[in-house]
Amino acid sequence: MSVIIEQSAISAAPADAGSIDHAVAAARQCLDRAGVAADDIDVLVNVGVYRDGNVVEPANSALIQQGLGMHLDYQAGSGRSTFSFDLRNGACGVxxxxxxxxxxxxxxxxxxxxxxxxxxxxxxxxxxxxDFRYATAGAAWLLSKNVDPEVGFGAIHIPPPRGRAPQTHPGVHGYLDLTSMGTLGQQTITVEAAEDYSAVLTETAADTLRYYLDRRPDIVSDRTILVTNNPVAGFATGLAEQFGFARGYQAMTGDRDAGSSGLAIAFHQLREQGELAPGTELVLLAAGSGPMAACVSYRVEEAA
Incomplete structure (x- = not known):
């Protein structure tokens, strides 16, 4: 048995829609493409970070679940329901x-x-x-089981944040400035990027990849596509050249970082371009503030 990305999607919501609307739009399209009803989902995980009105409670996953009409009311005698929760770890959250x-x-x-x-x-x-660095976007992955143990996700490597000296910048720092926001708390967010963010993050991602590849001799770089989010320009291409991957591909969302949906967007874009034939070998890499990076191998399964 293995775990696969049964289906994927990118939000088609209007550009001026909020984060909840984009999550709902991506999820609905993903389910429609898979031919799966919303009520047939057992668990919904929301990894979004920058949220409409800076809402923290209730969990945004509950609002997304509501937008999908997913088990809105408890039905007596029903043995099936959907459990939803938020999991926030920036670009690596996925x-x-x-x-x-x-x-x-x-x-x-x-x-x-x-x-x-x-x-x-x-x-x-x-x-x-x-100068707000993040794109307004959303994406979804539907994960399920597959009988072929040779396809889908391999071992996942999620090291702790690399960390920096005490009192120094984590890379990208997003926060509410409580001393100056006044009555604009629901409309305000301060996002600061360290001057050396690009270099430090790329180095962190390289260390993560090196550790992973050294322990996975089955991954042959020159037959594998490196798929990443887009924290900095040229991220995937540079790392692909450094490690000898067949090619690198990162999420395409203009000049803004796709944030929490970046890796899912990149995977979906490659799939839509017809570049994920059965048996295609991938390494999925996400990197962001911390600085930190995480990666996993993935072999594309036969089409359903």
Whole structure:
């Protein structure tokens, strides 16, 4: 048995929609493409970070679940329901979600897990400054079991954040400035990037890849595509050249970082371009603030 990405999707919501709308749109399209009803999802995991109105409670996963009409009311005698929760770890959150989903799917607790990621400026596009680094976007992966143990996800490597000297910048720091936001708390977010962010993050990602490849001799780089999120320009291409991958591909969302949905977007874009034929070998790599990076191998399964 293995765990596969049964289906994927990118949000087709209007550009001025919020993070919840983008998550719902991506999830709905993903389910429609798979021919799966919303009520047939056992677990929904939301990995989004930048949220509409800076809402923390209730969990945004509950709002996404509501938007999908997914088990809105408890039905007496029903043995099936959907458990949803938020899991926030920036760009690497999607692989944390895959790790959790793999455990649930492998032990037979659930049959399908839906992972969604989306980000938007808390004040909407009307209040987003030009230097807000994150794209308003969303993506979804539907994970399920496959009988072929040679396809799907391999071992997942999620090291702790590399860390920096005390009191120094983690790379990208997003926070609410409580001393100056006044009455604009639902429209405001401060995002600062360290001057050396690109270099330090790329080095962190390289260390993560090196550790992973050294322990996975079955991964032949020159027959493998490196798929990444897009934290900095040229991220995937540079790493692919450094490690001898067949090619590198990173999420295409203009000049803005796709944030929590970056890796899922990149995978879906490659699939839509017809570049993920059965048997294609991938290494999925996500990297972001911490600085930290996480990766996993993936072999594309036969089409259903």
């Amino acid at each position: 692989l944390d979600a895959v790790h959790a989903a793999t455990a649930l799917l492998t032990n037979g607790t659930v049959e399908r897990v839906l992972i969604v990621g989306s980000d938007a400026h808390p004040g909407g596009l009307a209040h987003a400054p030009e």
